[in-house]
Amino acid sequence: MTVLVTGGCGYIGAHVVHALHQAGERVVVVDDLSYGKPARIEGARLYGIDIAAPGAGDRLAEILNAEDVDSVIHFAARKQVGESVEKPLWYYQQNINGMLNVLTGMTQSK
Structure with a gap:
């Protein structure tokens, strides 16, 4: 089985x-x-992509x-409390669009 982990370079990922x-x-x-x-x-294949960026869903499907x-x-x-208070709409855009792009990639893939 092959598993794709978004945010895999972060602490929990x-x-x-x-x-x-x-x-x-x-x-x-x-x-x-x-x-x-x-x-x-640990040597996993890494793709450096901002999943919230336009077109990321298509790239994820590829x-x-x-x-x-x-x-x-x-x-x-995104999960920095101070930054999220300063820029709540940007946080919303990043986290919601990121999730939507992941779902788009999944639905467009084979």
């Missing part, structure tokens, strides 16, 4: 990537690296197909 590796699963990570660290993903992904675990989201 990296722990899930590690657990999946331990279970013998193949892992592909999508992360914009705004807070995540590539060294955390990755899902190219990597023969069977399942998706979605951790990519």
Whole structure:
């Protein structure tokens, strides 16, 4: 099985990537690296993508197909409290559009 983990270079995502590796699963990570660290993903394939950006759903569909992904675990989201209070609409756009692009990619893939 191949699992795509969005936000896989972040703290929680990296722990899930590690657990999946331990279970013998193949892992592909999508992360914009705004807070995540590539060294955390133990050699998983990394795609540096902002999932909230226009066109990200199409790009995710391409990755899902190219990597023969069977399942998706979605951790990519903005979560800084202070920043979210300062820019609530931007946070909404980032987190909702990111999720919509993940769903778009999943529905457009094979």
